[in-house]
Amino acid sequence: MKPRFPAVVLACVCLCLSCIGPAVRAAESARPSDLARVAREVAKEVETLRGWKFKTPVAHKMASPEDVRAYLDRQIAEQCPPEKVQRLETFLRMVGLLPTDCRLKRTLLGLLQEQVGGYYDPEVDALYLVDRGEPLPPLVRRVMLAHELTHALDDQHVDLEAFLDKCIGQSEDRDLAAMAVVEGSATALMTRYMARAALSGRFDGGQLQAYADREARRSRKLVRAPRYFTAMLGAYVCGMEFLARGNLLAVMAGKGKSVGDNLLAAAENPPTSTEQILHPQKYWDEARRDRPVVLDDQAAARLLEGDGRWVIHADTVGELLTAILTNPPGVRRNLLGMNTAAAWTNRGAAGWGGDRFYLLAAGPDAETAGRRLQAPRGVWITLWDTPRDRREFLETYGRRQPAGRRVLVPLGNLGAVGLFGFDDAEADALAERLRKSPPAMTRDGKPWAPWLL
Secondary structure, X not given: OOOOOEEEHHXXXXXXXXXXXXXXXXXXXXXXXXXXXXXXHHHHHHHHHHOOOOOOOOEEEEEOHHHHHHHHHHHHHHHOOHHHHHHHHHHHHHHOOOOOOOOHHHHHHHHHHHHEEEEEEOOOOEEEEEOOOOOOOHHHHHHHHHHHHHHHHHHHHHOHHHHHHHHOOOOXXXXXXXXXXXXXXHHHHHHHHHHHHHHHOOOOHHHHHHHHHHHHHHOHHHHHOOHHHHHHHHHHHHHHHHHOOOOHHHHHOOOOOOHHHHHHHHHHOOOOOHHHHHOOHHHHOHHHOOOOEEEOHHHHHHHHOEOOEEEEEEEOOHHHHHHHHOOOOXXXXXXXXXXXXXXXXXXXXXXXXXXXXXXXXXXXXXXXXXXXXXXXXXXXXXXXXXXXXXXHHHHHHHOOOOOOOEEEEEEOOOEEEEEEOOOHHHHHHHHHHHHHXXXXXXXXXXXXXXXXX
């Protein structure tokens, strides 16, 4: 459910305000006819900042908000057909990431149609800026072009489409990690671009401030949306810090190993979790590389299925989304202040070691059960680095009021299981089976024996 390469306006505006100083003089026409000229100028600056050259020219066009919705609708339809959307929606509701009255696809499309300022389409090698009928300050237009041109440049050198095809579709967590790599690269270059432009004295900071105020008002819909949807912004911020290997100041100054080199390395050997995105040392430091525990889905299905009940969807929540689940209920976070990876996790999610959620439904066979979604149940197996990490997760997630019946039980010293929709007798019996014979697990390709739980 992650449309590819959108530039969310709020992310751009927040970053703009972080590096803009006092108002300076305006110096550039904002007429649409100037788009080609400005895009050529920005492309040269992007080449300089990244140290790569465009292999072929990139087309640049304007799009309406309706065009954005149609494009994103096609992307979602290709990546996630209606039956999968329904199963994904049920899983997200059950675990607590979506309220019962929220329609996943409709909400996502509505938010992106309103928030996206531009996007890059790799199928036609073209970037689009969204025309909302209001003039863009010159710097904002250039910043959005820099972001999308970086996607185009990365695509020509890395093949982002192949990278995403390799990573997307395995789980929510892997999708967000892949999105963070792609968006982190464009956000890092965009941020450097803004810092240099702000110091040039060529742009009107007053115009930018007025635009940011207007966009902040428009973005209230995103702030009020279920927290699940804010994870998109987390991918931009955390991805930038990940590709900076945790040293944003060095990247801003153009020092240290370049983001481009790090992008090439991450594309060759993709991060396997948002934990690695949130804590870059757990990926870049080979001695500290922290790969997640992987559950054997077939072994889990053999344990969980029976009596006409089938596993119809398996997913991984991951640290970033677990942090959303373990935030204090009812407290809205200030997205404008969430500009570091540390702001996107918390004590209830830190120390995540791996997880797997299994959605079950009743039917004569798995295919029918997946289509009808009758009597859905859920089993969320989580693994933690230490007993304290497990305890903090149970304490914080336990305070979240579930939408339906939920039971949380410990599993050994490092595991915790959430059972959703089961009656007391079923939950007790299933918990006992899991304690006696948990499904097979591996870590870094090696068996992770049940007694280590």
